[in-house]
Amino acid sequence: MAPTLMATGNAAGSDLARLRRDFPILRQSVHGHPLVYLDNAATSQKPRQVVQAEADFSVLENANVHRGVHSLSQRATSRYDGARERVRAFVNAGHCDEIVLTAGTTAGINLIAQSYGGSVLRQGDEILLTEMEHHSNIVPWQLIAGRTGARIRVLPVTDRGELDLSRLPELLSTRTRIVAVTHVSNVLGTVNPILEIAALARAAGAVTVVDGAQAVPHFPVDVQTLGADFYVASGHKMYGPTGIGFLYGRRELLEAMPPWQGGGGMIQRVSFEETSYAPVPARFEAGTPPIAQAVGLAAAIDYLSALDWAQLRGHEDGLVAQAAERIAEIPGYRLIGTAPTRVGALSFVLEGVHPHDVGTVLDLRGIAVRASHHCAQPLMRRFGITGTVRASFAMYNTLDDVDALVAGLREVRQVFGG
Amino acid sequence: MSDPSELYQSVILDHNRAPRNYREMPEASAQAEGYNPMCGDQLKVWLRLDGDRIVDVSFQGSGCAISKASASLMTTAVKGKTPAEVEHLFQRFQRMVTGQDSGQAEQDELPARLVVFAGVREFPSRVKCATLSWHALRSALGGGRERPGPGGG
Structure with missing residues (x-):
């Protein structure tokens, strides 16, 4: 039986911590920072059982x-x-x-x-x-x-x-x-x-x-x-x-x-x-x-x-909502896609900073996001942009990951001004 | 490297914010476009030759800070050069950003304004950003047309 998920769980001392132990890849450092994997819409990580x-x-x-x-x-x-x-x-x-x-x-x-x-x-x-x-x-x-x-x-x-x-x-x-x-x-x-x-x-x-x-x-x-x-x-x-x-x-x-x-x-x-x-x-x-x-x-x-779908969805929706709310405080942030029924992915642009540069600065903090047209160029044209930064969430992501993302984006703002 | 400022040096940020020679050139003697299907970055390079010398060069386009600053700094580095000299610079530049150069001594032969891109070697996915404008320039000069890179997603 897989562990259950707490909707507002932090990584420490919760069922979420137990679930994360099934994903050993998450326990590594990238550029000296703990890996924060937010590129799940590109590919998700595999539990050790798989x-x-x-x-x-x-x-x-x-x-x-x-x-x-x-x-x-x-x-x-x-x-x-x-x-x-x-x-x-x-x-x-x-x-x-x-x-x-x-x-x-x-x-x-x-x-x-x-x-x-x-x-x-x-x-x-x-x-x-x-x-x-x-x-x-x-x-x-x-x-x-x-x-x-x-x-x-x-x-x-x-x-x-x-x-x-x-x-x-x-x-x-x-x-x-x-x-x-x-x-x-x-x-x-x-x-x-x-x-x-x-x-x-x-x-x-x-x-x-x-x-x-x-x-x-x-x-x-x-x-x-x-x-x-x-x-x-x-x-x-x-x-x-x-x-x-x-x-x-x-x-x-x-x-x-x-x-x-x-x-x-x-x-x-x-x-x-x-x-x-x-x-x-x-x-x-x-x-x-x-x-x-x-x-x-x-x-x-x-x-x-073996997981409870409602709990899983609640956990992921909670992370996306938290991320959307907190990133909104960053100057020049624009969310792309504001439909009421959304799941998993959060796409945005930061005015004056190319998504690739956002992606690289985040990578230096160990944060993996996707920065591109996401193989959806007609949709990019629809919104008058060439690409977005996309943070996409999975069952093993935590509020710590959201914190890291927000801190990383603040650093992007410091590097590029605005 | 974990400090963004090692990659995004102040010269790069400056040229990203205020790119030099950022204009069309109606009187150009040659022009070429560069496009990176991986990220959708595209730019156009114009140049005017007087005999065998580049007397004017400019660019326009959309892209990340690395590709924009690289194009801007390239235009300032190749003015007055012959196609052969441009090719030599490009080869040196490409060796540096792909980490294939022999080190500091070889970098010293590049103009300092191009050496600011040395940090790109730590980011293989960004090499194409740094070289996009160079490929377009070489194509405008009639040489160096290479096979297109891998397709985008």
């Missing part, structure tokens, strides 16, 4: 899956299929066959774009994206639009950093086939109303593809309740390994989709004249999959599942 699970698999159980009659291969297969079942339960999909294990969110979106998009899109059809998408939920659609003659349309973002839903009815046309939207903005932290968007998309005859990479580490996701047709995420942003992620797809959609990549493991019968393909989800898992990483992902899900 690292151990991956290592144990590699040391004791490694074999290829779905191939061998020998015992080790059967154990590996059962661990791999076990990971799929954990993912299914994690997002409450109706059936394991609806879960494709992928290399990550980007791979998942590319799979949907190429396979689903490639088979349904016709000249003049429309793909509706939003202005807050990560490049990985823009570029795959541009690639398939270019090949099929489909058009890309864009749902705008309001000044507060929310999707302008008032524009949705007019942008959803009889030609809309796909609506691709992020569940949580990786820049603004805005939580989008997927339930509402998916319902409107469905009524217009379109499927909804949800990028859940920034959502799954922060709150429970139920794909059936949401009504999302596709839902994708990455292991490494939810305390799991890199190189593994998952794609949920409604069964009848997946079953009608052609393979994307060919290879071993995704076939039924092969001759040089003709090949028949394996049923889903194997059809979409060509080649030897990242098995140890899948085992690590299962361990990350186990770790998250």
